Amino acid sequence: MQEPSSPAGAQPHSAYERIAQAIREHRDELIGLARQLHRDPEVSFQEERAAEQVSRLVEAAGYRVDRPVPELPTAVRGTLCGASEVSPEAIVAVLAEYDALKGLGHGCGHNLMAMAGVGAAIGLAAIRDLYGGEVRFLGTPAEERGAGKQVMIEHGLFDGVDAAVLFHPADTNSVGGPALALEELTVTFRGAPAHASASPWAGRNALDAMIQLFTSIGLWRQQLTPDSRVHGVIDYGGDAPNIIPERADATFMLRSADDAQFAIMQRRFRAIADSAAAAHDCGVEITSMGYSLTMKNNGILGERFREHISDYGILLQETKGSAGSTDMGNVSHKVPSIHPYLAICENGTPAHTVEFRDAAATERAHEVALTAAVSLARTAYDVMVYPRLRAESWKEFSRASLRAKNLRMPW
Numbered sequence: 001m002q003e004p005s006s007p008a009g010a011q012p013h014s015a016y017e018r019i020a021q022a023i024r025e026h027r028d029e030l031i032g033l034a035r036q037l038h039r040d041p042e043v044s045f046q047e048e049r050a051a052e053q054v055s056r057l058v059e060a061a062g063y064r065v066d067r068p069v070p071e072l073p074t075a076v077r078g079t080l081c082g083a084s085e086v087s088p089e090a091i092v093a094v095l096a097e098y099d100a101l102k103g104l105g106h107g108c109g110h111n112l113m114a115m116a117g118v119g120a121a122i123g124l125a126a127i128r129d130l131y132g133g134e135v136r137f138l139g140t141p142a143e144e145r146g147a148g149k150q151v152m153i154e155h156g157l158f159d160g161v162d163a164a165v166l167f168h169p170a171d172t173n174s175v176g177g178p179a180l181a182l183e184e185l186t187v188t189f190r191g192a193p194a195h196a197s198a199s200p201w202a203g204r205n206a207l208d209a210m211i212q213l214f215t216s217i218g219l220w221r222q223q224l225t226p227d228s229r230v231h232g233v234i235d236y237g238g239d240a241p242n243i244i245p246e247r248a249d250a251t252f253m254l255r256s257a258d259d260a261q262f263a264i265m266q267r268r269f270r271a272i273a274d275s276a277a278a279a280h281d282c283g284v285e286i287t288s289m290g291y292s293l294t295m296k297n298n299g300i301l302g303e304r305f306r307e308h309i310s311d312y313g314i315l316l317q318e319t320k321g322s323a324g325s326t327d328m329g330n331v332s333h334k335v336p337s338i339h340p341y342l343a344i345c346e347n348g349t350p351a352h353t354v355e356f357r358d359a360a361a362t363e364r365a366h367e368v369a370l371t372a373a374v375s376l377a378r379t380a381y382d383v384m385v386y387p388r389l390r391a392e393s394w395k396e397f398s399r400a401s402l403r404a405k406n407l408r409m410p411w
């Protein structure tokens, strides 16, 4: 592989080989982690056992481990400082997700993301004599719900970081899609109860307000761009048909591929909910449960990862469109980031299905995650020791940031 420049005294190929060897030596533990998480899935914000296991393995590799976010206690930080004089200022974040889906388990394969992140951290610890600076392992909970990485950004965990690396299992190999911006919202309408037959006129019907909100959203969809989404479920709509419901709760997600369009949708959704409340003489509370931004895959770092994984015969396709969302998008607006997808199953097996969940526990999936670990660690090592690679990736980051300036959050 052609290097942008060579740090004094470093032997890139021996570094790459030592990373692979260290990960191979921990193969059984890493696969054991993926299997254990898959057997024992924990949903967003409740990943206590996963955080514990991830912490134990990273600590055993020499990282100083802590839980740096009080309101996100399942977030893990592992810190490891290099022992050489090379690039003492560099900081690379190696990420790992580990939350599962309610009722489905690891239908998104985050058990493999934990395995690959821990594996990459182990690989980098094994060559700490080759770099200065810091490897920051970040166990990032609450991806499926709640955008835990945004909370970690707000706590400064990505401050000073030169690059962030993470892989996601999929049914195809690609450098990563753009992802949709996402906001999750809860909506509560409050009215007044009444006997539904004896004195319905004395009540104010919160369920009617909710039904009107869903109806208005259905009509609104006619005017939305094709890459926008609004979808929701009713969580509570009353207790009995003979009582006018005094409260109704729902959860919605808004998404768009375009940051400017997304900001318009966020304002419009609130206006539609306000009008539904007014029409039924109810109060309304709208609570944001977190948001994800569009994904800015860093092309310079993506190319690095692509070269490393091609050593294993895996060829990444160009970026394709995606109707999913990830809080890695938020990280990608903070520091140069990669979020490549690697196939663990046959093409046409979408995530968030039973089939994908089962695929996330196969031998093939484990081999892919090991390969991902090696390639993530090699990419991270490159960032640690090659100043020109850091400079080029930041240059591309700045160019890609111009468009995102349109984004306005309503709070």
Ligand SMILES: [Zn+2]
Pocket: 108, 144, 351, 352
């Ligand atoms: Zn998912």
Ligand SMILES: [Zn+2]
Pocket: 108, 109, 110, 143, 168
């Ligand atoms: Zn996922």
